[in-house]
Amino acid sequence: MVTTTSTKLSTILLGFRALSDPIRLQVLELLKSKELCVCDLCEKLDISQSKLSFHLKNLKEAKLVRSRQEGRWIYYRLNLSQFAILEGYLFQYQQFQDILSKSSCQES
Structure with missing residues (x-):
């Protein structure tokens, strides 16, 4: 067990x-296709910058996006390593598919 x-x-x-x-x-x-x-x-x-800033702050705190500043603009891109962590967490539950499949076959 992990x-x-x-x-x-x-x-x-x-x-x-x-x-x-x-x-x-x-x-x-x-952001899947390119940095913006x-x-x-x-x-x-089609949203205001203040509303978007709130959402970008949440994404940055969750480490799902990274940012860089160029002049007066801030550019955002995906942080793929964080998505890999979330994917790895969910992957742990794939083992239950085999367990559930076996137990449902035995109950029949």
Whole structure:
């Protein structure tokens, strides 16, 4: 059985919480293809910069996105290593599929 440290569990929790909002999911969808600046994200999502900043802050705290500043603009990109951590956490539950399949066959 794989154990998860409280720090890692906290990171996982922040990640899934960040994924629970439709606007943040839209931001991530846009960032899948390329790095974008805040102005591009605002335009594509048709939301104000202040509203977008709130969502980007959540995504950054969850370590799902990274940012860099170029001049006066901030550019965002996906942090794929954090997605790998979330994927790894969910992957642990795949083992239950085999267990459940075997137990349902035995009950028949």
